[in-house]
Amino acid sequence: MxxxxxxxxxxxxxxxxxxxxxxxxxxxxxxxxxxxxxxxxxxxxxxxxxxxxxxxxxxxxxxxxxxxxxxxxxxxxxxxxxxxxxxxxxxxxxxxxxxxxxxxxxxxxxxxxxxxxxxxxxxxxxxxxxxxxxxxxxxxxxxxxxxxxxGDTVSAPADLPTKPVVPAEVALRVAAAKAAEPRTLRGAFGDDELPRLDVSDGFERLSHQPLNDQPMTFSKGPFEEAIPARLVYLYMGDDYRLTWMFTLSRENLAAQYHAFVEADARTKDTNAPEILYFYDTVSHAIAGHVFQRNPGESTLDKVPFPLPTTGYPTQVPSGLPTGFPLAWAERHNGKVSTEGNNVRALNGTTRRPFEVGVDAAGNGDFNPAKDSPEQFVTNIFYFCNYMHDYFMMLGFTEDQGNFQTTNVTGLGMGADPVRAFAHPGPVSGTANMATRADGLEAVMNMGLVSGTGRHTADDGDVVFHEFCHGVSNRLVGGLFDANGLREEQSVAMGEGWGDYFALTTRNFSSPQERVVLGNWVVNRSQGIRQRPYDSEYPGTFGDIGKGAGEVSGAGNRDLTYQEVHDVGEIWCASLMEVTRKVAAALNDKERGYRVTWQAVVDGMKLTPKNPSFLVARDAILRAFRAMKGGRLTNAEYTSVRHAAWEAFVRFEMGFDAFCPNATFTGCQGGTAMPPAGHED
Structure with missing residues (x-):
């Protein structure tokens, strides 16, 4: 964000x-x-x-x-x-x-x-x-x-205004002008330019409520989607404001803005209301025959669609739909395509899936030429379906808001697969994911990295990271709006969760721990982050908010922790250390990974909107405690809890760590273990 x-x-x-x-x-x-x-x-x-x-x-x-x-x-x-x-x-x-x-x-x-x-x-x-x-x-x-x-609540006076003074059309004109401005999207893959849009034709109100204070929808104009609008109170700290909130989406959802425009006309000019809060919700990475990792580590292998459960590091829990894993690809008129129940993988230029014929037995083989648009589409289709089934086995199921067109259990909303665009060339944002509420499609974009000529759809690090944004946005944000990672620490954790799952899904079965992310796609050995995610990773909770030259330790003067991707590194490094220590406590790497993955996913479900690192830490610890006497024996739980706390203490998220809220301001590291008798 x-x-x-x-x-x-x-x-x-x-x-x-x-x-x-x-x-x-x-x-x-x-x-x-x-x-x-x-x-x-x-x-x-x-x-x-x-x-x-x-x-x-x-x-x-x-x-x-x-x-x-x-x-x-x-x-x-x-x-x-x-x-x-x-x-x-x-x-x-x-x-x-x-x-x-x-x-x-x-x-x-x-x-x-x-x-x-x-x-x-x-x-x-x-x-x-x-x-x-x-x-x-x-x-x-x-x-x-x-x-x-x-989670957060606030006291507010009951006599706040309920009727807008500024008409919705006027507020939208101001918000749309800001959203239409040209913008440079900066990232490790290079800079992308969003051009200026022409909004001079205005916007038509599509939903005709009789009153101006009801939720409504406007035509999309030059934007990608129709524009929803509603009234919200915005707590300012020392004030409360009645605002119009709009969602404005740029092409391919390379940016999706939330705009809060005053509705109470404190500026005294109802024709020129002020924007009070404006941000981009899209998670940008700065950071058949498919590449199962990336072209630097694997070849174009023929892989069954869907992948059997033995191809995953997770265990298959009870309660999944009969026949899981369900079909990835759909058959129509003697053909099979990359449009399925979980993922609609499309060419970003033609907006069409990759189709192949099927034989008399109904078998199809997606076998595109390497580096072709069809190969990029096939690869993104594979990676997204892999993560869909992986997270489904960890509890991101139909009733918990996963991404599917049809929910065979009848639970959840459905009608919301991941619409994954593999653009044949460079695209604004290079790699991103926009998540909406349960029942609305998530949109992923993968494009060519201009500096290397390599495609993000071919790199599991990038696609796995972006898919995880959808999971954390829904599980933390709630299915109603999937918009619960807005404050600075919260957004940073979204980046950290993505890196963590991208790396640990690989490390489960690898004898050598992978601690660098995205190195193939940017053709740089250190990848797209500041430091490798090994046990010596230097950043800690107490470093949040520090700039260049302020991080202590020899060789760390070039580190900065003032931007969400950089701060997210601390969260990812902490979770990877939790995983190592839990595996060591159980004396079983595979079991340690599985137990920790489950605690992290369950922790997302327990975590309220706009969390700090410490709030999310406590949710993970509570998720471990829920395993006591079940997945973990009492003795195992004691060891696992101690190991998890040790890992958090290593990154200064001990019992005495403190932050006043979920911004980057005022974070104080702590290295104390919890006192005897403390229950997480």
């Missing part, structure tokens, strides 16, 4: 700016007595920007009780009702004052971890309008008992 405009005062410290803003921390015991169970509030887990607690631990909360268990026909409704009622009952322990409005809407999709934890994603509302970026999650056990409330 690239932020182009941000008028929020993200340095605002509500705890020092508002009298007794932290008084709720002293009232936890009173609220606990009212709800008749234990609440644990840690003063170090307050977002100083919002002044609210980001984690409330719970013990002894009631199960479903009088409401009754969720029924088989509507398995999520009971958990959603339980979560919303519970948050309302403990709101004063989170930071809301008595009498303040406490209003939440719920993502209708309840996520389930591999160990059966239910996760309800909430969105704070006020006067029926979304309060932007305030989206906690509630963790529940299968019987409805709440385990934890985690």
């Amino acid at each position: 690239s932020v182009l405009i941000d008028k929020r005062n993200t340095d605002y410290d509500r705890l020092t700016s508002v009298a007794r803003a932290d008084a709720f921390l002293d009232d936890t015991e009173r609220v606990a007595a009212e709800v008749d169970h234990t609440l644990v509030a840690d003063r170090s887990k307050v977002n100083r920007f919002t002044g609210h607690l980001t984690e409330l631990r719970v013990a002894g909360a009631p199960a479903f009780g009088a409401r009754g268990q969720a029924t088989a026909a509507t398995p999520d409704t009971g958990y959603i009702a339980q979560a919303k009622d519970y948050v309302a009952s403990v709101a004063e322990a989170i930071g809301f004052a008595a009498g303040e409005p406490v209003e939440f809407a719920a993502d209708p999709n309840v996520t389930t971890t591999s160990e059966g934890m239910r996760v309800v994603s909430l969105q704070q509302m006020l006067n029926g309008i979304e309060v932007w970026a305030m989206a906690p999650k509630v963790w529940l056990f299968q019987d409805g008992t709440v385990d934890r409330v985690i």
Whole structure:
């Protein structure tokens, strides 16, 4: 994500700016007595920007009780009702004052971890309008008992305006003018130029709501897709603003902008409203017969589509659709193409799939010429389907928001395969992935790297990294909008998760650990990152926000940690160290990898929107704890937990690490192990 405009005062410290803003921390015991169970509030887990607690631990909360268990026909409704009622009952322990409005809407999709934890994603509302970026999650056990409330909320006055003064058409004109500006997309693959667009013809309102304060859609004009618009409250730190929010997509989704334009006309000019927040959501990498790794490490091998489960490093869990892995390619009129249920791989120029004929037995063979447009399409089709099935075996299934046209179980939304474009030549962004809500296609673009003449569709490092953006965006962001990685640390973790899975999926069966990413496609031995991801990786949590010359240690003066890809390296290096140490603790590399992968994926499900590194760390540790007595014996869990904490401590994410929020400001490293008796 690239932020182009941000008028929020993200340095605002509500705890020092508002009298007794932290008084709720002293009232936890009173609220606990009212709800008749234990609440644990840690003063170090307050977002100083919002002044609210980001984690409330719970013990002894009631199960479903009088409401009754969720029924088989509507398995999520009971958990959603339980979560919303519970948050309302403990709101004063989170930071809301008595009498303040406490209003939440719920993502209708309840996520389930591999160990059966239910996760309800909430969105704070006020006067029926979304309060932007305030989206906690509630963790529940299968019987409805709440385990934890985690994520951001904020107190807001009930008398905020509800009706826009600025018409939507006027606000859109301002947002579209900004989105239409030329822009240079900078990355390790080289710079790409987005040209200026002509928006002089304006935009037609496609949905004709009678009132100007309802969600609506406008024609796409020169943009790639129709433009949705809705009202949201934007918390500014020392202020609250009613804004119009628009999503504007450039060609091939090389950039997809979220624009927040004032709707309350504080500028006093309703014809020239101000943009308050504007950012690009697309994750840009700066960083048949297919190359199963890249042309430098493998040849064009004939591989079955779909790949059998024995071709994956994961184990096949129970509960997957009968016949898994399901067909990748579809047959039509005696042909088979690279359009399937999971992935629609297309030539970026013709927008057509690669088709081949089938024989009398129905067999087809995608056998394109090397370095041809058809070969690039076939390769991206293979890599994306591989990752689809890999993550499905780790719990990114139909009911958890995966990418499929048709969900054979009838769960989830469907109609959202990955639309993967392999552009024959260079393309703006070179390699990127745009993820939308469950039920809307994700879009991936892979193109030729101008400096090397090598294609990103041929490099598993790049495609795996980008596919993982879709997974983390949906599992952390929630299926309702898949947009939960917006703050700086959150975006950085999206990059780190992508690097981690791109590397560890290879390292599982490799005798030599791979610690460099993207070296083939850029033809550079050190790859596209600052340092190799080995155990000596120098960056730590305490280095976040530091520029050149500020990172301590001999030979580290050229390192910088002020940009999301660079900071993401710290997250990836930490997860790789967790994997090494867990494997060593279990004295079993394969099992160590599998257990850690599962904890990382389950941790994404548990992680609330806009997390810091420390919030995501705690979610992974909680995912390990859920394996105790099941996937791990009690003794194994003790060893694994200690190993994971050691790895986080190595990267200064110890028990005493601190950050005031999820920006790059104020990160303080810590190297303390948790105290005896502490439960993750």
